[in-house]
Amino acid sequence: MNSRTCLVTYISFVFLFVYKAMGGGPINTTTGFVAQPLDQSNFHIQKPYNVPLNQRYSFSNGVHKLWVLKTDKPHSKNSKTLPRTEIRFQGYDYSSGVWQFEAYGYVHHGTSGVCIMQIFGSKPPSATTTMLRVDHNKLTYYRNPVIFSNIYDKWFRLNVIHDVEGNNVQVYIDGVLKYDGPGRGGRSHYFKCGVYSQQDASFHMESHWKDIKVLKKA
Numbered sequence: 001m002n003s004r005t006c007l008v009t010y011i012s013f014v015f016l017f018v019y020k021a022m023g024g025g026p027i028n029t030t031t032g033f034v035a036q037p038l039d040q041s042n043f044h045i046q047k048p049y050n051v052p053l054n055q056r057y058s059f060s061n062g063v064h065k066l067w068v069l070k071t072d073k074p075h076s077k078n079s080k081t082l083p084r085t086e087i088r089f090q091g092y093d094y095s096s097g098v099w100q101f102e103a104y105g106y107v108h109h110g111t112s113g114v115c116i117m118q119i120f121g122s123k124p125p126s127a128t129t130t131m132l133r134v135d136h137n138k139l140t141y142y143r144n145p146v147i148f149s150n151i152y153d154k155w156f157r158l159n160v161i162h163d164v165e166g167n168n169v170q171v172y173i174d175g176v177l178k179y180d181g182p183g184r185g186g187r188s189h190y191f192k193c194g195v196y197s198q199q200d201a202s203f204h205m206e207s208h209w210k211d212i213k214v215l216k217k218a
């Protein structure tokens with residue numbers, strides 16, 4: 001190595017060290033958390049009430065696929081909400097502590113105007129503490145900020161951490177912190193993922209999920 005290459009290499013290492021020390025780069029957000037046991041009973045699937053489950057949901061090779069059409073009915077006859085096919089994680093409703101949702105997600109191209117993950121429960125009038133939305137190839141925290149561009153047709157690791165007493169929510173994409181902000185209060189929460197139509201929805205909405213974990217801080 002000549003002295004010039006040596007200097008460049010040295011400077012690169014210094015930058016990398018400073019970057020890591022500043023918290024840059026991907027981290028494992030599950031350190032200090034305990035994964036809760038999950039079986040089929042924890043996966044409650046909400047889908048348009050008038051169509052069979054296999055027309056809106058499939059599970060194969062460990063991948064949950066959920067889709068819904070803009071013209072679908074709500075999940076129950078008396079509901080006035082927009083159509084959804086969502087996994088509602090039951091058995092781990094919480095009102096205190098620090099909880100984390102981890103999964104690998106995938107959004108089918110063209111899917112737009114839809115919520116793909118939520119933390120249900122908040123202080124009224126809001127119904128949710130967190131909504132991750134997809135609009136035209138972008139993932140946003142509610143309507144803003146954008147937390148992930150060019151989301152279509154690729155797997156990403158999603159970690160959402162909710163500190164109830166601290167009223168704080170953090171969202172990580174592939175181990176990188178993308179959102180850190182206040183929650184919306186409330187005393188009864190649970191996680192959901194899938195597709196829940198919002199305003200300006202595309203005709204077909206579809207997301208895939210695998211390696212789903214619900215974790216609680218030890």
Ligand SMILES: *[C@@H]1O[C@H](CO)[C@@H](O)[C@H](O)[C@H]1NC(C)=O
Pocket residue numbers: 028029030031
């Ligand atoms: C994070 O750490 C846990 C415990 O060591 C491990 O099981 C898990 O695979 C790690 N996650 C990632 C994304 O590396």
